[in-house]
Amino acid sequence: xxxxxxxxxxxxxxxxxxxTSPQEVSCTQNGYLVCVDGKSAGVFGELPQSYAxxxxxxxxxxxVVPGMSDIHVHAPQYAFRxxxxxxxxxxxxxxxxxxxxxxxxxxxxxxxxxxxxxxxxRHSATTRAVVFGTLxxxxxxxxxxxxxxxxxxxxxxxxNMDRNSPDNLVEDSVESAEATRxxxxxxxxxxxxxxxxxxxxxxxxxxxxxxAELADIAHQNDLPVQSHLSENLSEIGWVKELxxxxxxxxxxxxHFGLLGEKTIMAHCVYSTDEEVDLLRRTGTYIxxxxxxxxxxASGIAPxxxxxxxxxxxxxxxxxxxxxxLSMWRCMADAVAVSxxxxxxxxxxxxPLTTQEAFWMATMGGxxxxxxxxxxxxGYELDALVLDDSAIxxxxxxxxxxxxxxxxxxxxxxxxxxxxxxxxxQIDLD
Numbered sequence: 001x002x003x004x005x006x007x008x009x010x011x012x013x014x015x016x017x018x019x020t021s022p023q024e025v026s027c028t029q030n031g032y033l034v035c036v037d038g039k040s041a042g043v044f045g046e047l048p049q050s051y052a053x054x055x056x057x058x059x060x061x062x063x064v065v066p067g068m069s070d071i072h073v074h075a076p077q078y079a080f081r082x083x084x085x086x087x088x089x090x091x092x093x094x095x096x097x098x099x100x101x102x103x104x105x106x107x108x109x110x111x112x113x114x115x116x117x118x119x120x121x122r123h124s125a126t127t128r129a130v131v132f133g134t135l136x137x138x139x140x141x142x143x144x145x146x147x148x149x150x151x152x153x154x155x156x157x158x159x160n161m162d163r164n165s166p167d168n169l170v171e172d173s174v175e176s177a178e179a180t181r182x183x184x185x186x187x188x189x190x191x192x193x194x195x196x197x198x199x200x201x202x203x204x205x206x207x208x209x210x211x212a213e214l215a216d217i218a219h220q221n222d223l224p225v226q227s228h229l230s231e232n233l234s235e236i237g238w239v240k241e242l243x244x245x246x247x248x249x250x251x252x253x254x255h256f257g258l259l260g261e262k263t264i265m266a267h268c269v270y271s272t273d274e275e276v277d278l279l280r281r282t283g284t285y286i287x288x289x290x291x292x293x294x295x296x297a298s299g300i301a302p303x304x305x306x307x308x309x310x311x312x313x314x315x316x317x318x319x320x321x322x323x324x325l326s327m328w329r330c331m332a333d334a335v336a337v338s339x340x341x342x343x344x345x346x347x348x349x350x351p352l353t354t355q356e357a358f359w360m361a362t363m364g365g366x367x368x369x370x371x372x373x374x375x376x377x378g379y380e381l382d383a384l385v386l387d388d389s390a391i392x393x394x395x396x397x398x399x400x401x402x403x404x405x406x407x408x409x410x411x412x413x414x415x416x417x418x419x420x421x422x423x424x425q426i427d428l429d
Contacts, residue, residue, distance in 0.1 A: 007038025007381075007423030011051060014059035014385060015399045016043050018066050018375040019359040022307055026375075027399040033064055035381040038423025042377045059385045062417060063403055066373050067127025067382030068327035069365035072226070072266040072287035072316030074132040075143055075156075076101050076110075078117040081320040089232040089296045092321075094166075101134045101159075102168045110139035118146035123428060124325045125410075127382040127421045128153045128369050130226055130264055130287075130316075132199060135159045135171055137183045144187060148194040151426045153369060157199025157226055158183050162210050177213035184221055193421075196221075202228040203239045203252045215256040224262040224368075227253065230275065231267035232298045250275040259284045264368065266316060267292075268306070269299040276305070285312040285368055288360065290333040292321030300341040303334065304349040307356060314365025315357070328410040331357035354404050385418035386410075 012033040020026050026043065034041040034051050041051070077097060084096040104110045121129065131147070131154055133140035140158040147154045158180060162173040171179070180198070187196050198218040200206040206214075218225050230236055230249050239249045246252040250271065253259050261283035268286045271279065279286065288303050306313045315330045316322075322330065331354070338352040366373025372380050388406050390413030397405070406414050419426040 007035075008055075008425075009036045009423075010055045010057055011035070011047060012057045012059055012064055012383065012385070014062050014064040015402070016064045016375065017399050017403050018043075019355070019363050019373075020376070022356045022359040022364075023353070025355055025358065025400055029399050030060065033375055033381075033383065035420075035423050038381060040375045040377060040379045040381045043375050057418070059418065061389070063386040063388060063399070063406065065384050065386065065403060066362040066366070066375060067384055067419070067421060068125045068361045069128040069314060069369065069373060070126045070317050070325070070327060070330075071130045071264050071285065071314040071365040071368055072132075072289060073129055073319050073325070075114060075117045076104050076132075076134050077320035078120070078325075079113045082323045083320070085295045085323065087296070089298055089321075090234055092296055096320075098166050098169050102166065104134040104136045104139040105168075107138050107142065110136070110142055114139070114143045114146045118143075118150050121147070121152065121325060122150040122426060123416070125327045125384055125416065126152065126325060127384070127419065128366065128372065130155045130197065130368070132157050132159055132226070135161055135169065135176070137179055140183065141187060144191060144194045148191045151193065151421055151424055153193045153421060155195050155197040155224060155226070157197045160200045160210060160214060161205040163207050164204050173207055173210045173213075176210055177217070180214065180217055184217060184223065188221070196223055198223050198225045200225075200227050200258075202235070203249065204235065204242060208243070208256075211253070211256045211258065215258050219257065224264070225258050225260075226264045227258070227266070229253070229265035229268055230270045231293070232296075233270060236270060248272050248275040248278070250278045254278055254282065261285075261312070264314075266318065267298065267301060269293055269301045276309070280309055280311050283312060285314060285365075287314055287316040287318075287365075288334060289316045289318035289322060290337045291323065291330060292318035294333070294337055295323070296321050300337045300345065302341065302346070302349055303338060303352060312364070312367065313360055314368065315360045316365075326410070327361050328407050331361050331407045334360065354407055358403070358407070380422045381420060382422065383418075383420040384416060386414055387417050388414045390414065
């Protein structure tokens, strides 16, 4: 199968596991996952006769799980992943992030960097992603070209910055809005799987006037929005100085109509009660970035609270605050930091379970894209086939136990053998 072909109808045989709720998974050993025209027709212990003539993809003995959605990742930062991990957020931005992103004015450099990012993302567990580019329109369109060629489904944002930014990485307010309008017009309808998303970097780098313009562009074109929220205490204090009229950091976005079910706000480490209620009422998505929040010394988001309130929450690598694209490590880190928060900060919020982390990586973030992240009937079929046979043990493990250990031991000997996005098989060669 080819990533450029139409969605297919076929059957995958294997050891199948997917979330049915944040706390529960469905596991079927030697089961059959049926795909009809790119969507799941369900998982069966015995293949129904009505599907017997469909092509069989025999993955017996391997794990079959839904694809992962990384709902907050910075493509231009991938080039310096693993560097500056001993710095806090604002120092890290000034030392590494801003100097690197300025390089993307050079289209040749952007081409080399984005080719690496897109190829590594194609080979990862991620099937869908929500991606930051830079403020440079040509480079952002090149990133979109590269991601379209992978066969993955993505949202990509041209970043907007018109204040408190380096001289070589700041826009005139009017020109920023005009460039965004031209970019949206240029890319709308160009791609099948790659879509624009409005991307004010964060309140400290975007003036009120530009925020209002970006909100107009989003509403006029029915586009989603992504940004950062309440990641760092210094950042929150800065926002209060810049927007003294706001009642909380989240209000600095909501004032312009930028929150809602089509908006992702990354981090939400220090959201106040008022801000949490605002995010919940508007249906705004929270991108939980556990590795980034730890490595940049930002803190630990109270994800248990967000889940218990039924809020929209997904997982994110936040490269290069997070050091790599592994959603497996993201899940393991989410569980680990939740234990530290419970032990050291607030024992009223119990730690996450691995089942909950798996749900956030699949259904939680996947729902931003629609019916995505499950093998229940009617969901778009995003699937990973995983060979865990090299992870040695003398024990007989259940399907869930094998998947649970894969979250922590993927790098020890597990590997991805097949990857499907909306019923298309992705070329991993």
